[in-house]
Amino acid sequence: MMGKMKQAVMTAPKTIIFETADIPVPGPGEVQINIKRIGICGSDIHVYHGLHPYTSYPVVQGHETSGVVTAVGEGVTSFSIGDKVTPEPQVFCGKCWPCEHGLYNICNELKVIGFQQNGTACDYFIYPADCLVKIPDGMSFEEGALIEPLSVAVRAVKKAGNIKGLDVLVMGAGPIGNLVAQTARGMGARAVMTADINSFRLEKASECGIDYTVNTTKQDLKSQLQEHFGLEKMADVIFECTGVQPGLNAVISNARKGTDIIVVAVYGTAPSVDMALVNEAELKLIGTARYNIDDFKTAINLVGEGKVKLSPLVTDTFDFVDYGKAYGKIDSSPESTMKVMIRVND
Numbered sequence: 001m002m003g004k005m006k007q008a009v010m011t012a013p014k015t016i017i018f019e020t021a022d023i024p025v026p027g028p029g030e031v032q033i034n035i036k037r038i039g040i041c042g043s044d045i046h047v048y049h050g051l052h053p054y055t056s057y058p059v060v061q062g063h064e065t066s067g068v069v070t071a072v073g074e075g076v077t078s079f080s081i082g083d084k085v086t087p088e089p090q091v092f093c094g095k096c097w098p099c100e101h102g103l104y105n106i107c108n109e110l111k112v113i114g115f116q117q118n119g120t121a122c123d124y125f126i127y128p129a130d131c132l133v134k135i136p137d138g139m140s141f142e143e144g145a146l147i148e149p150l151s152v153a154v155r156a157v158k159k160a161g162n163i164k165g166l167d168v169l170v171m172g173a174g175p176i177g178n179l180v181a182q183t184a185r186g187m188g189a190r191a192v193m194t195a196d197i198n199s200f201r202l203e204k205a206s207e208c209g210i211d212y213t214v215n216t217t218k219q220d221l222k223s224q225l226q227e228h229f230g231l232e233k234m235a236d237v238i239f240e241c242t243g244v245q246p247g248l249n250a251v252i253s254n255a256r257k258g259t260d261i262i263v264v265a266v267y268g269t270a271p272s273v274d275m276a277l278v279n280e281a282e283l284k285l286i287g288t289a290r291y292n293i294d295d296f297k298t299a300i301n302l303v304g305e306g307k308v309k310l311s312p313l314v315t316d317t318f319d320f321v322d323y324g325k326a327y328g329k330i331d332s333s334p335e336s337t338m339k340v341m342i343r344v345n346d
């Protein structure tokens, strides 16, 4: 007799129901994971509100995940029962131009679990061993579920090239901005400044060891850059992590000539950019999308070496049955919410 499990299904925007499903059995090359924690991110919130352009309903959410291996399929030698793991949630074709050039994160047929294919919001999840990453025994399940967003930050910082000794500005102090700032510091930046309009998020940045925080509703960003990084020099590299027009404007207008600007944020509405300024100041706008499995491994090492702190980001934890309440908290108090966790199993 096959066992049964619980699965959270979003059947329509703002509607999550719990279904009973058969516990899935791993096929060849696959691993069965008992899901422990799921982090909720900005993209999940877009799906909840019916505003995600590439997700339809019904959908099982969950792409920031940690769990424990409970069974392995035929031919799996890299994992054993009891291993702590996190899935790298991208499913790619392996045949298109980006895939053939080591850029499977921008595969033409890319599917991300929790969006275009079922995610991890269930008790037991089956995943290919090749796309699974082991997390150290000493790492908590909360931290394990945050390796995915940290990997976004890792790839973004790698896009800046050698960051050692540089002065860095990170625009936006939400979860991704926070992790980009910490990663830049952890990878050897001389100093990192974070700017935002939300003082709670700026306090979190300070708690995580970010050198300078600027509240742009009260302080002038340019004079802060000049004071801390040099009158003419200002920031050597800038990371745009706000995803909103005013944030982008602040980045473009405070960039020193010849600066690399890494565009990390996901934009809901297409912003406008002063291309005349980009041209004349020789600004370089560099896109970065998600991560690859190496970025996951770098992320795990950064946490292991104590260079990135993940726990301060978690502001709330809800039990699996309260998935809907988690979104309620996010909607009702965005000012004091950073990362919300779902405790699927203890």
Ligand SMILES: [Zn+2]
Binding pocket: 041, 042, 043, 044, 063, 064, 149
């Ligand atoms: Zn996410």
Ligand SMILES: [Zn+2]
Binding pocket: 092, 093, 094, 095, 096, 097, 098, 099, 104, 107, 108, 109, 110
């Ligand atoms: Zn592909």
